[in-house]
Amino acid sequence: MIVFPAIDIRGGRCVRLTEGRFDAETVYADDPAAMARRWADEGAEYLHVVDLDGALAGQPVNLAIVARIAAAVKIPIQLGGGIRTLANIDAVLSAGVTRVILGSVAVREPALVKEACAVYGDRVVVGIDAKDGVAAVEGWGVSGGVGAEELAARMAAAGVARIIYTDISRDGTLAGVNVPATRALAKAAGIPVIASGGVSSLADVVAVRAAAADGVEGVIIGKALYTGAVGLPAALKAARGEEA
Template sequence: MIIFPAIDLHDGKCVRLLRGDFAQETIYSSAPEEVALRWEREGAEYLHVVDLDGALAGKPKNTEVIKKILSNVQIPIELGGGIRTLETIENTLALGVTRVILGSAAVQNRDLVKEACRLYGDRIAVGIDAKDGIAAVDGWGISGGISAVDLAKELASYGLKTIIYTDIARDGTLSGVNIEATTKLAAASGIDIIASGGVKSLEDIHALKVREEDGIIGVIAGKSIYEGTLSLPEAIAAAR
């Protein structure tokens, strides 16, 4: 199981939001590329980067910062936020990003996901952000009108290999991962799932690790590693 340190970008800074609310933002660094290097030095195998401004605007906004991150580390990076066209996918991969995450586009434009999977295979992931089991779009402000499970099943039929599943109600709360919903999604879809939202401590890592055979192949650590409730090296060791 892989631990993905999260780097969320807003106005060029590394931040964390509470439940996706920009009014409840904590700024951790004005140099995200240095944060990326720190996580790499602590043993991270893969980074999860989100362009929050891009998610709101519907197109990439923090490209220069992302370029700095890419030039500062050797480990692979997955990137989401504002990636809603094939051209943007192509441009993002051309930067050196290993995997592109489609969010709102996956709910609103299934044909894009289908074509992206055909062209780029396992370099495409979909982020399903759910509230009470229903997928949300546009930076979590709007219901997508489809359940996370039904969406995952449909995406599986396109050949999608990876889903990042976030429980919005828990994101940034340090209240523990919604293991039941995450496992249910993995079982229903047959797709590899990366768990996100609510990770607090090693207890969460251990609880997810025992579900690895059920299809939970990774977990995103955000606020926990910034606030120090979780040690990244310890989490990586526990996940192995």
């Protein structure tokens, strides 16, 4: 199972939000590229980066910073936040990103997702961010009016290779991963799913790993790493089934 340290960029800095609320922000570092190097040095195999400014603007905003992150580490990066056109995807991939995460367009423009999958294959990931089982869009501020599991099945049919599932109510809260919902979504989609939102301890990493047989292939960890509640080396060991 892959552990993805999260780097959320807003205003050029590395921040974390609580429940996706922009009025509940904590700044953890002024240099996202330096943070990326730290996680790589601690053994990270893959980074999960979010352009929060881009999510609000509806187009990538921090690509210069993303390019610095990509240049600073030798491990792959997946990026989400405001990627809503094929031109956006081209720009993001040109910045050194390995996989792009499509969010709002999965609800608003499923035909674009299908076209993107035809062009870029497994470099396209869909992020399904849900509250009470319903997908949200536009930086999590608007209901997408479709159930998360139904959307996951649609995206798999469109050719999407994997999904990132975030329980918004748990994101940044250290309240624990919603493993049952993640497992159910993976079963509904029939493609690999990465769990996101709420990791609070190594027990969450172990719980996600237990869902691997149902198609859950990884977990994204944000606030727990930044607060020290979880150490990355220990999380990596837990993900491998080793004692921390």
